[in-house]
Amino acid sequence: MNNREEVWDTLNEEPWDIIVIGGGITGAGILRKAASQGLRCLLLEKKDFAWGTSSRSGKLVHGGLRYLKQGQLKTTWHSVHEREKLLSECDGLVEPLGILMPFYEENKFDPILLKAGLTLYDMMAHRKNHRSYDSHNISKMAPGIRQSGLSTGLQYYDAKTDDARLVLRVLKDGQLLGGTAINYCSVEQLCRDQKGRVRGVTVKDMMSNNTKEVFGNIVVNATGVWVDQLRAQVGEAPKMRPLRGSHLIIPNWRLPLAQAIGFSHPADGRYIYVFPWEGVTLVGTTDIDHEDSLNLEPSISIEEGNYLFEALNEMFPSFQLKAEDVLSTFAGVRPVVHTGKKDPSKESRDHCIWEEQGLLTVTGGKLTTFDLLAREVLDKIKPQITHVNKQQNKVLDERQEMTSHSILHSHLGESMTRRLYGRYGNGWDSFIEEIEENGCEFIPSTNILWSELRWAARHESISHLDDLLLRRVRIGMLLPSGGREIINRLKEEILPVLNWDEERWNNEVTRYNNIWENNYSPNLLQR
Ligand SMILES: Cc1cc2nc3c(=O)[nH]c(=O)nc-3n(C[C@H](O)[C@H](O)[C@H](O)COP(=O)(O)OP(=O)(O)OC[C@H]3O[C@@H](n4cnc5c(N)ncnc54)[C@H](O)[C@@H]3O)c2cc1C
Known part of the structure; x- marks a missing residue:
């Protein structure tokens, strides 16, 4: 992933074709699709990538059997089609x-x-x-x-998946195709042109508190359940x-x-x-x-x-x-869009796209159907992007074959190798270098390698310890007490990579423990 500080410095060098607000699966999908069409696209995420709903889903990649029961044939057909595509494109990350x-x-x-x-x-x-x-x-x-x-x-x-890793994989593809993404950058204000149309944003770097104005031809509001907060700035009533x-x-x-x-x-x-x-x-x-x-x-x-x-x-x-x-x-x-149904479960889970004074809001839908949303968004904005010479359908260079790494096969076996191949997608070649350097040791009681943590610390835009333990790998959900038992070894492994001093480390551990106690702990069941 790009270096945060470098990205921040170049954020307003020239206007973007598309600014996407929100780094969940919807925003990541739009970034990837736009970049594949040769557009200059920037994604801004207020907290961490996948921090929102996209790391807290049911982790099913599903065709939506219940839509079928409700007679929504088209929705089911689309979801089944997207599920099948993900199963074949993300083997090892999306599994039957x-x-x-x-x-x-x-x-x-x-x-x-x-x-x-x-x-x-x-x-x-x-x-x-x-x-x-x-x-x-x-x-x-x-x-x-x-x-x-x-x-x-x-x-x-x-099918099932690791939702946060799916976001990371799609983001990585988007970046390799030429897109730019930065986390811990909050859109505070929408900027309008003389006709009152949204043409940019004021963005705040949550790590340094600096702000900047960034301009773009199209501004997409992909902030999930938070979309109404930005829509309010163009005078629209809440819909969620x-x-x-x-x-x-x-x-x-x-x-x-x-x-x-x-x-x-x-x-x-x-x-x-x-x-x-x-x-x-x-x-x-x-x-x-x-x-x-x-x-x-x-x-x-x-x-x-x-x-x-x-x-x-x-x-x-x-x-x-x-x-x-x-x-x-x-x-x-x-x-979910509010239609006034008494029973929450009766509200439609379909996605929506609204254009309001130049702000294109896209919300609803499912993890499974993110690429469908991205295609619809790109189709909608295409007519407005006439000034660029669009290069249609850029594709990524082939990564190395999974089977070419006998070190993995002999140490880890086929299913674990496939799991890693699925997770690290087009970052595979550099992930292999990490393994070759640091080996294939598992974190006790998990199917996660220490090398995955080190690689994430090095390459995956880690600003806080919770980014690493709750979203890049899911240690915080898989080990007792959020993984407190491995904290000393973790410190040895990642401190040199992240360049944190003792004080920063202690602050990060305190922050992580608070987040875990308040939002992930089993003690919440007996407060
Ligand atoms: C309990 C539950 C179970 C689910 N199970 C499934 C399932 O099994 N399968 C399935 O397909 N779908 C499932 N879903 C639906 C799916 O998780 C969501 O549809 C999807 O994750 C929404 O993604 P998103 O990118 O639109 O929103 P989010 O992932 O919430 O992303 C929005 C992002 O915008 C950021 N943001 C907000 N304001 C700003 C701002 N001002 N500036 C910059 N960034 C901002 C937020 O920090 C957030 O990261 C489930 C949802 C829930 C809640």
Whole structure:
């Protein structure tokens, strides 16, 4: 990634074709698409890349089976298509996930209708990938689930990912294609031309508190659930309904699963998913109005925790799971447009694009469909970018073959090598240099290498310790107490790379511990 200070110094040398505000998956997708079309594009992120909803999603890359149930064929078709594309382009980062849906005698559902739905879902992906099982086989496939009343089950496929790494990978591609991205740069004010149209922004470097005016032909507001804050500056009324969803992370030895289990919550019938992710088990999610200030980092409430435990203990009674079993928690806020529905879960998850006095706002949608959004945004703004000689569809140079690295294969085996290849994308060649220099040692109890931390510290725009431990790698969610046990070794590994002195290190550790305690800790379930 580019060096922050160098990028800051050159930010206003000449006007940009596009300024994208927001460094989540939506902004990253637009940066990559614009850069691939030869446009000069700048992305500004107020906090860290993927700090917002894009590191706090359910981590499913899915076709949206529930849209199909609601008759939204086009939305499902688009999502399935995007899922398939991501599976093939990001092998190792986006991986197939089998989802088993057990059914019980008391469940009211029409098996024929459900099978027809899954057949259509599969047809959209041009394959047959679902099966029904009798109760005997379901019990063997998921031994921990409730046995009494089990009647039948269906298995289908979607995919899972590491959402923050997906953002990083797309951003990296965007930068290699000529785009520019900088984190910890907040857009404070929109700048207008004489006709009142938005033509630039006042941006504040959150590390130094310096400000600058930066101009561009098009300004895109891709700030997710925060879009109304910038829209207010052009006099527009708020449109968003922030909806919080929270998750639990449980060690896999307490809730071991070979694939995802999807089922209806006993209280309200909402869909609950539980699946193996990064060596732990992830449980989600809730869907409630988020009434806290959007300026605060979201966290799970006691009620949300109780709701998830009610579902878990109904589906996995023999495990007797309780709050003490939880490793970590996290909460995200969905950018959903308010249409006045009483039930939050009935609000549409479709994306929207609004043009208001030169400010192009793009919000809603899903992690899965970011590239679709980017294509729509680029199609919309193309007519306004006539002055540049657009170079259509730049492509990245081929990276080295995954198989050309016998060191990785012999030390790590194929699936770990594939995992790394998927994660580091077009940074692969320099990642390999890090491994060749520093080896393949794992951080205990994880599938993460110390080399990943060092490489991120060196190349991935780390300004704070939480950038490294919560988003570049997910140590803060995967290890007890956010990884406190490895903190001394971590210091030895990364301090020389980051050039932090003792005082800075101590401040960063304090900051990280506060963030973790207030937003990721299992103690939030028992406050
Ligand atoms: C609980 C939950 C579960 C979900 N599960 C899934 C799932 O399984 N699969 C799926 O496909 N989708 C899922 N989603 C939806 C998906 O996560 C979101 O649609 C997506 O992450 C939104 O990305 P974004 O880039 O639009 O917003 P964000 O990721 O929130 O990015 C917006 C960024 O803008 C920045 N910003 C704000 N104001 C400014 C400013 N003034 N200047 C500069 N930057 C600014 C913020 O810091 C933030 O980083 C889920 C969402 C939630 C909440």
